[in-house]
Amino acid sequence: SQQGEEDPQALSIQEGENATMNCSYKTSINNLQWYRQNSGRGLVHLILIRSNEREKHSGRLRVTLDTSKKSSSLLITASRAADTASYFCATAGSGGYQKVTFGIGTKLQVIP
């Protein structure tokens, strides 16, 4: 079964708006990663946050992690049409960093 579950499953916003996606997971983790998948392509790693971190930034991306609630959020600020893609969270459990479990994804559409 999937470890992470993203919410919402689909999101449509206007260009320039912020997009927020959430991820919930069930068991304790070492780290949580976010990936992007453009239509017909493989996944691309965006950002990793370790279990002892609460917030991390990378360009227009901001990730938060709340281990007490077993949840994470990905915020994309000032969205662009090129941000249209599916976004997945992936968790690495206590068994090691190398094996991750992917959520079901959030499909983001940014309307120009």
Added chain:
Amino acid sequence: DAGVIQSPRHEVTEMGQEVTLRCKPISGHDYLFWYRQTMMRGLELLIYFNNNVPIDDSGMPEDRFSAKMPNASFSTLKIQPSEPRDSAVYFCASTTSKTGIYEQYFGPGTRLTVT
């Protein structure tokens, strides 16, 4: 670096035929993963290797699926015999333990259609 290379990009085959998917990981990476992606089940880990040795194959659905990694630069995923429910996009990914981050680099995928 060319990234993770997969072949073929598309494969259409008839039920009962043998299918072989190929992957070349990024040079220097010591982990290789095979995933399957479908609308119904999302992205599933089938098997992963460390230094060419299979570590966890618990995601391999049936004995019809087998994977090998004869050397550090090549891996295959074989389905024999194939069935229509095997239709999916199969991804190969690789990563390195050297950075301690383990971000995975995905190939473009092989879209398999079994009729």
